[in-house]
Amino acid sequence: MSKLMTDPSWIRAEIVQRILQRFRDALPLYEDMMNVARDINLAAGEEEARRLGRVMHAAIRCASSDELQQIRGMFAVMRNEPVNYYDLREKVSVESTAFRPVAVDEIERNGFRVFCSMLSMDCIPEEHQDFVQSIIDRRHLFDDELKELIAIDAQHGGLDQEQANRFVDKCVDLFTRPEEALVSLAEYETLREINKVAAQVLISNSLAFNHLTPSVASVPAAHAEMQRRGIKTIPVWQGPVGKDVILRQTSCLAPPVVLKFPNGDGTFTTAEYQETFVEFEERLQALTRKGRVRFEGMFASGKAQLTLSEKDDGYADHYYETMQAALSDFPGDPAELWSKGLAYFTYRVDSSVEVPADVSFETAVESGLVKLLPQQYEDFFGPAATNIFNSNIGLEGVSNVGIAKPDAQSSFETLLGQDVVDMYDYYDAIEQESKRSVCESLGIDC
Ligand code: OOG
Ligand code: NI
Incomplete structure (x- = not known):
């Protein structure tokens, strides 16, 4: 990357700041959310609050493989790569991946990531597929300028500041819900009867963020604090109860917004539309x-x-x-998680402990000469994501049975145009590199 190129972490940070500002201006609930996050994180210490302040995620939904491939190109500009495949078709009619930075220092600079779902036609009854497709065909998310900026980045390995500014403007527009719907109110209602997720995905010609989630030091504390403030959360927070692994999350619905639904003759019908929610995440051990x-x-x-x-x-x-x-x-004990190979760590030599003769890597860990540091989970948790979708859209009882397919991930990768990064490879490489460097500093083979 030449000196003139913009740092991709600047692009991520700028997009988050600008959209968060829009959410805060439009929805007082976002102000509450940020205050709750700040208080909880400050209670955990200044350093922790600063670290957590850099991590946020959002979610978008798309409708076709063409869209998915263009989205992949857009995230490549931010150096966010697709990690993992989440098959959520059975309960919520989508399949997903998450675009995130895949280098520790990139995450450290700005860990913004986006959970991206694609509506699955497998979940639309055959007799309705033509209608749904006719609405998908109306969408044109990427204009020539955005496509050109993506191509410039791919060709030159970065964008200069002027191009990056234009790219950020374009992304902020694409990630914001337009006031005007793509469908008429009658079409929207028909879509809702067919499939509620399809109705949300296709309501507008955009990839509107439906939430923007801060990381907090404690989701149970955030959940309790929102309830104390009289804000209705989902019934229970999601994720592990009593074990500090993977990820915890909670959410609350934001009030509806007013959208203009076109009548087809140049006039509009206005109606309320609810989609946006507030969410907190607590990242634990991978x-x-x-x-x-x-x-x-x-x-x-x-x-x-x-x-x-x-x-x-x-x-x-x-x-x-x-x-x-x-x-x-x-x-729950780190030593046990480590010796049984259940969780990911990095390692650090405790210089206050004397190095015994004949030490091996294993004995160095067991004796406390090498300290175990838990690796933070950077991905999503399918069962929690499903429940968050469910409670926010009111999908209880939906079950698209008979759609399981053994090669679901590779079919998705074909639609995406590349293989997703396997999260286990990511954590494993970090652990191996840390082990190698600790062994080198102790002068032992491993
Ligand atoms: C995504 C819901 C899942 C998470 O953090 O797991 C999610 C969506 O509603 O599109 O946000
Ligand atoms: Ni989320």
Whole structure:
């Protein structure tokens, strides 16, 4: 990258700041959210608050593989790569990936990432597919200028400041909901009857962020604080109860906005539309594939043991107790997580401990000469994402059965135009590099 090129982390930071400002101006709830996040993070310490202040995520939904490929090109300008495949078709009619920086120092500079879902035609009944497709065909998200800027970046390996400014302007527009809907009110209502997710995706010609989420030091604290302020959250916060692994999240609906639905004769019908929500995330330790399989088995068995449903009195207490019990056998101690290969770490030599003769990497860890530092999880959690979709759109009871396919990920990768990064490779490479450098400094082979 030449000196004249703009730092991609500047582009990420600028987009977040500008859209967050728009959300704060339009929705007082976002002001509450940022105040709650700031208070919780400051309580965790100044340093922690600064670190957490740099991490945010958003979500977008698209409607076709053409759109998905253009989105991939746009995120490449920000150096956000598609990581992981999330098959959420059964419950929420989409398949997803997350565009995020894949270098630790990039995340450190600005960790902004975007969960990106594509509506799956597999979930639209055949008799409605032509209608849905006719609306998808009306969308034109990327204008010539944006396409040109993406091409310049690909060709030159970066954008100069003037180009980067134009790119940011274009992205901010694309990520903001236009006042004018793409469909008439009648079409919107027909879409809702066919599939509520399709109705949200296709309501406008945009990739509007439906939320912008700050990282907090404690999601249970953020959840309780929103409720204390009289704000209605989802029934229970999502993620591990009692174990500091993967990710916790909670959310609350924002009030509806007024949109103009075209009548087709140059006039409009105005109506309220609700989509935006507020969300908090708490990033915890990344698990290995083995750890994840074990953990998700316990999580699913906890869910299966629930005897109350969300609408019942006492659901929240029942949920937390049941889930905590179901996860209680999952190790919480770093040494045990490490020795069983369940979670990812980086390593640091404790220089106050004397290096014994004949030390091996394993004995160095066991003796405390090498300290275990948990690696932060940088990805998403499918079951939580599903529940957040569900409670925000009101999809309870939806089940697109019979759509499972063994090669779902590779079909998605074909539509995307590249393979997604496997998150396990990302964490594993960081762990291996850290191990190598610790062994080198101790003068041992490993
Ligand atoms: C995405 C919902 C999932 C998360 O953080 O897991 C999500 C959406 O509603 O498009 O935001
Ligand atoms: Ni989210």
